[in-house]
Amino acid sequence: METVTLTIKKTPTLMLEAEAISPDGLAGKSLDQIKALPVHMGREQFTIGEYFDVTGATSATAGETKVVVKGDLSRVKYLGTKMSAGELVIEGNADMYVGAWMSGGKLTAKGSVDGFAGTGMKGGELLIEGNAGNYLGSAYRGDWRGMQAGLIRVKGNVGSDTGYFMNGGEIIIEGNADVHVGTHAEGGKIVIKGNAKSRVGGQMVEGTIILFGTVDVMMPGFKYIGDEEIEVDGQKTVMSAYIGDLGERHRKRKGESVYGKLYLAKAAPADAGASRDARLARAREAKKARFVPVEGTTSA
Amino acid sequence: MAEYLIKNGFVFDPVTGVKGDKKDVAIRDGKIVDSVSSSAKVYDAAGKTVMAGAVEVHAHVAGPKVNEGRNYRPEDKLFGTRVRDSKDTRMTGGFSIPTTFKTGYSYAKMGYTVVMEAAMPPLYARHVHEEMRDTPIIDQGAFPVFGNNWFVLEYLKNNEVENTAAYIAWLLRASKGYAVKVVNPGGTEAWAWGLNCLSVNDPVPYFDITPAQIVKGLIEANEYLGLPHSIHIHANNLGNPGNFQTTLDTFKLAEGYKTNNKFGREQTMHHTHVQFHSYGGDNWGNFESKADAIMDYVNANPNLTIDTGNVTLDETTTMTADGPFEHHLTELNHLKWANVDVELETAAGIVPYVYSPDIKVCAIQWAIGLELALLAKDPMRCFITTDHPNAGPFTRYPRIMKWLMSKESRDERLNTFKHADKVISSTLLAGLDREITFYELAQMTRAGPAKALGLAGTYGGLAPGMDADVVVYDINPEGPFTGEDIERAFTDASLVFKTGTLVVENGRVINNGNKRTLWVDAKVNENAQVMRDVEEKFLKYYSVSLKNYEVQGHHYIPNPYAIEVDATSEV
Numbered sequence: 001m002e003t004v005t006l007t008i009k010k011t012p013t014l015m016l017e018a019e020a021i022s023p024d025g026l027a028g029k030s031l032d033q034i035k036a037l038p039v040h041m042g043r044e045q046f047t048i049g050e051y052f053d054v055t056g057a058t059s060a061t062a063g064e065t066k067v068v069v070k071g072d073l074s075r076v077k078y079l080g081t082k083m084s085a086g087e088l089v090i091e092g093n094a095d096m097y098v099g100a101w102m103s104g105g106k107l108t109a110k111g112s113v114d115g116f117a118g119t120g121m122k123g124g125e126l127l128i129e130g131n132a133g134n135y136l137g138s139a140y141r142g143d144w145r146g147m148q149a150g151l152i153r154v155k156g157n158v159g160s161d162t163g164y165f166m167n168g169g170e171i172i173i174e175g176n177a178d179v180h181v182g183t184h185a186e187g188g189k190i191v192i193k194g195n196a197k198s199r200v201g202g203q204m205v206e207g208t209i210i211l212f213g214t215v216d217v218m219m220p221g222f223k224y225i226g227d228e229e230i231e232v233d234g235q236k237t238v239m240s241a242y243i244g245d246l247g248e249r250h251r252k253r254k255g256e257s258v259y260g261k262l263y264l265a266k267a268a269p270a271d272a273g274a275s276r277d278a279r280l281a282r283a284r285e286a287k288k289a290r291f292v293p294v295e296g297t298t299s300a
Numbered sequence: 301m302a303e304y305l306i307k308n309g310f311v312f313d314p315v316t317g318v319k320g321d322k323k324d325v326a327i328r329d330g331k332i333v334d335s336v337s338s339s340a341k342v343y344d345a346a347g348k349t350v351m352a353g354a355v356e357v358h359a360h361v362a363g364p365k366v367n368e369g370r371n372y373r374p375e376d377k378l379f380g381t382r383v384r385d386s387k388d389t390r391m392t393g394g395f396s397i398p399t400t401f402k403t404g405y406s407y408a409k410m411g412y413t414v415v416m417e418a419a420m421p422p423l424y425a426r427h428v429h430e431e432m433r434d435t436p437i438i439d440q441g442a443f444p445v446f447g448n449n450w451f452v453l454e455y456l457k458n459n460e461v462e463n464t465a466a467y468i469a470w471l472l473r474a475s476k477g478y479a480v481k482v483v484n485p486g487g488t489e490a491w492a493w494g495l496n497c498l499s500v501n502d503p504v505p506y507f508d509i510t511p512a513q514i515v516k517g518l519i520e521a522n523e524y525l526g527l528p529h530s531i532h533i534h535a536n537n538l539g540n541p542g543n544f545q546t547t548l549d550t551f552k553l554a555e556g557y558k559t560n561n562k563f564g565r566e567q568t569m570h571h572t573h574v575q576f577h578s579y580g581g582d583n584w585g586n587f588e589s590k591a592d593a594i595m596d597y598v599n600a601n602p603n604l605t606i607d608t609g610n611v612t613l614d615e616t617t618t619m620t621a622d623g624p625f626e627h628h629l630t631e632l633n634h635l636k637w638a639n640v641d642v643e644l645e646t647a648a649g650i651v652p653y654v655y656s657p658d659i660k661v662c663a664i665q666w667a668i669g670l671e672l673a674l675l676a677k678d679p680m681r682c683f684i685t686t687d688h689p690n691a692g693p694f695t696r697y698p699r700i701m702k703w704l705m706s707k708e709s710r711d712e713r714l715n716t717f718k719h720a721d722k723v724i725s726s727t728l729l730a731g732l733d734r735e736i737t738f739y740e741l742a743q744m745t746r747a748g749p750a751k752a753l754g755l756a757g758t759y760g761g762l763a764p765g766m767d768a769d770v771v772v773y774d775i776n777p778e779g780p781f782t783g784e785d786i787e788r789a790f791t792d793a794s795l796v797f798k799t800g801t802l803v804v805e806n807g808r809v810i811n812n813g814n815k816r817t818l819w820v821d822a823k824v825n826e827n828a829q830v831m832r833d834v835e836e837k838f839l840k841y842y843s844v845s846l847k848n849y850e851v852q853g854h855h856y857i858p859n860p861y862a863i864e865v866d867a868t869s870e871v
Contacts, residue, residue: 143375144635
């Protein structure tokens with residue numbers, strides 16, 4: 001396996017779209033050929049060489065190529081988009097669409113990534129050591145085909161709308177998740193080891209969400225069906241199982257309706273409940289503060 | 301004086317009856333002429349195919365539902381965005397619902413120079429015209445929809461054909477429309493009541509009129525006016541197993557009517573996207589082709605023209621004024637649905653659809669579309685369409701031509717379907733050996749649609765005096781060529797002249813042409829009752845005033861091409 005290293009030389013003024021930077025895009029090319037590949041900024045086209053120092057070498061195939069991208073990539077989009085094999089390591093923070101539509105190989109982001117990482121992912125492994133933004137492992141805007149297969153693991157927290165229209169594969173979040181998890185999901189599995197806020201599994205038709213921490217507000221469309229033992233990362237746990245979202249259509253398989261499944265920690269420790277109450281109280285105060293009645297009017 | 305001479309090409313022109321002879325085509329000042337001077341610019345077309353510009357008889361390319369499709373399907377333009385061809389053109393994007401610029405450029409690259417927008421809601425005619433204005437190169441007209449219009453329903457309920465005709469003439473002028481479009485007659489109005497009309501005899505709620513009465517009345521009014529095009533109908537019961545009977549019932553409504561027009565049009569009814577209306581069986585399990593029954597009738601009745609509505613096996617966006625059908629479709633595929641009610645006039649629905657070669661029904665639909673064209677005895681009465689974007693994007697025309705012109709390509713597709721055995725046993729396609737010839741292709745895509753639209757004197761041919769829309773394709777009709785060669789040649793023409801201006805060279809758009817908007821200016825006797833009804837309806841029901849309704853002026857139609865019809869009579 002050969003390694004090619006790209007180090008960013010200057011911060012792009014606008015966001016730089018660098019779809020070419022993936023094992024598939026670079027495999028079999030000489031360093032000069034790589035430097036000549038196009039990147040886009042706004043409506044202008046530039047080359048990789050104008051923005052990156054390129055060292056090392058590539059193999060003939062993507063599967064035998066490792067790409068390392070270094071520096072502050074927080075203004076670079078589409079790293080590892082559509083990669084099908086090989087390895088990509090991002091040694092810094094990156095912008096949106098990291099590993100979007102990837103179908104194979106291994107992508108490691110050592111920093112944090114912005115939204116839409118793993119959009120429409122079809123296979124492979126995406127490891128994010130920092131935090132992920134919104135729409136992790138989701139569908140593109142308007143599309144109904146979210147993550148199909150593969151594995152996404154996030155060591156930190158994730159933004160909102162994780163696994164929107166998820167159809168398959170697995171997302172493991174070791175930190176906390178913001179609102180909207182698995183919205184419209186029709187398959188796949190989302191594990192949240194930290195806490196969730198609200199709208200977990202809204203309009204979910206099929207698939208699984210496992211939440212080890214707390215949830216601020218449950219969706220009303222989920223029904224408790226009993227306790228079940230599940231296994232995550234080799235650890236077995238007994239959790240409370242819910243089915244839903246009961247407000248949605250549910251297809252039948254062998255005469256039985258299929259539902260989305262939500263697993264919650266069986267008995268949350270008392271302090272978890274107390275911290276949740278405190279958080280909700282703060283939220284209510286904040287909301288009230290925004291709606292202070294205008295002087296001279298009466299409030300009901 | 302701009303003169304061009306296209307020399308030595310193999311010319312196919314049904315208007316002059318030229319069937320692949322090596323001939324020169326001469327152009328002067330935007331018209332085809334017999335000969336040009338020695339100073340004419342010469343293009344060598346040796347070894348290539350020369351035809352007139354193609355004429356699109358039915359596509360949804362402009363207006364509110366197309367735009368809503370673009371709006372609610374950002375994923376349609378996710379990967380297809382392209383930088384511009386040349387400094388005078390714009391970037392393009394979108395697949396099944398392309399941008400206006402891509403629409404103009406892609407049609408032009410395929411050699412199409414006239415494109416009819418198939419369904420214009422009159423209330424949103426201004427939007428339709430604004431989009432057509434922004435669609436470069438191609439000449440366009442739009443068909444306002446009449447089959448569920450309250451005026452029409454009220455007049456025809458009382459058999460008031462003259463009032464219907466006067467209203468049509470008024471609305472064509474107000475909306476700058478080209479022809480009388482009928483979509484699911486009565487059914488779309490019934491949809492406002494949560495119902496539908498699935499046969500020609502299902503009464504429309506409240507109005508108490510049947511689809512049969514609407515269709516017959518509109519044929520009478522159309523011929524009373526002597527419009528260039530016949531009524532252009534999308535019948536009831538689209539897309540359902542067993543609907544071929546409804547289609548035949550609809551065809552029969554046109555029996556006994558005589559054409560009345562000065563444009564050389566011979567049909568009294570054009571039935572569109574017949575593929576969607578040629579289904580046998582009574583459920584999706586025993587769904588089968590009835591293309592033979594349909595084409596037996598069409599072949600025997602010269603008062604009919606049809607277009608095919610070929611399924612292209614792509615992911616696309618269905619959109620139609622047949623509101624109830626789109627609801628039916630979203631219940632089938634559970635994909636997103638948009639629905640609009642257009643006040644007193646019509647409605648529309650939009651649902652994305654994936655025609656998968658792995659789904660038996662989709663493969664049968666694909667076969668039916670091809671069967672219709674292959675069973676047509678008179679190619680001057682059967683035109684190739686995809687009902688863009690409903691059965692597939694128009695950019696797939698070259699692929700349909702490949703399947704029609706090469707049995708080998710067609711069989712290769714047919715035999716590799718996931719359910720090939722079931723598809724073959726439910727259709728006729730495997731038994732059809734016909735390969736459409738270049739001459740027949742020119743009939744189906746040029747001379748035929750131009751004649752049916754009443755535009756035979758201007759478009760679709762290479763006779764002296766006609767508009768100089770001339771296309772050179774890089775394919776030698778004397779062979780040898782493969783199916784792939786056909787698809788490649790018809791995707792990117794070598795040369796396209798639009799009204800005597802070279803707009804496409806070697807598959808690249810080099811000029812935005814001189815786009816015109818076609819509309820029909822029909823003159824009728826003053827009709828006080830109809831004008832009073834119009835004013836009353838606008839006061840009573842419409843959410844806009846008449847002044848904000850009519851399409852007028854340079855903003856909407858910078859380059860009009862009005863076709864005049866005089867239906868006034870001695871009082």
